[in-house]
Amino acid sequence: MTHELVLQEITPVTHDTYQLMFGRPKDFTFAPGQAAELAFQKDGIKDEGRPFTMVSQPDESSLSFVIKSYPDHDGVTEHVPDLGIGDIAQADGPFGAIQDHGAGVFLAAGAGVTPFIAILKKHEREGIKGDTLIFANKTDDDIILKETWESLAGVDPIFYISDQDDTAYTKGKVDQAELEKLITDKTQPFYICGPGGFVDAMRDALKDMGVADDKIITEDGW
Structure with missing residues (x-):
């Protein structure tokens, strides 16, 4: 199922990594560790979805991702630092085999x-x-x-x-x-x-x- 996410906040985490916080659709459910495929609705990358992991908890009102930018890869993450409040991402998911199986x-x-x-x-x-x-x-x-x-x-x-x-x-x-x-x-x-x-x-x-x-x-x- 595809959901439309609106970017509410973007914050640097390291010199090349950013936390993106979106409003969370009420029907978007997931387990900790799972990911979604995001396609940012920006010129040049609209049709290039990439998988990113949700770092927020399933019961939080926002949906957050921590994404590393690779400027030398000439791909989707190269554009992450240029995203702004109100930008839209199409999200498909959730999916992923890495889920919680206890302390380890x-x-x-x-x-x-x-x-x-x-x-x-x-x-x-x-x-x-x-x-x-x-x-x-x-x-x-x-x-x-x-x-x-x-x-x-x-x-x-x-x-x-x-x-x-x-x-x-x-x-x-x-x-x-x-x-x-x-x-x-x-x-x-x-x-x-x-x-x-x-x-x-x-x-x-x-x-x-x-x-x-x-x-x-x-x-x-x-």
Whole structure:
């Protein structure tokens, strides 16, 4: 079903990431972690829908998305910084296999953290504790919602930074050796989202560590 969303607010989150808040149609229902395909009604990109994850809660009156802009990709997200109040997006959805299966380990790279925002905030609201967020980025400034993760009750955030030598966090990349240092309980859910290479590497590492297939949650399914 297609819904028409009207942009009410756009706020920078990082140097290249923005939070977009729309009015929420009453009949638009979704589960935390799910996405919608947005087609912004702007010249040149009207017919180019792209999937973006809702970061708001299903009972909120607004519908929010955190979107990273890629100016060098010559695509839809290149135009996100130019959007203004009152702009319209056509939304189809919701859809997505990443949904809430309880406390666990959340493995994210870059904008891949967005499906986890609503899930982890839902856990805080419900008093669920014991979540670990392992979040990989190139630089400290790339960390989306860093202050949120550091203050969210029940979440232990661990930041990995690959391309900044003077990082305040763990320098390097997330690999199987790092996961083996961090993870003792292999029976909990493991959520993975990010670029395809990251998802494949994390899935393979977890399987090699003995994590069962039905405990690994990605957009490929549960």
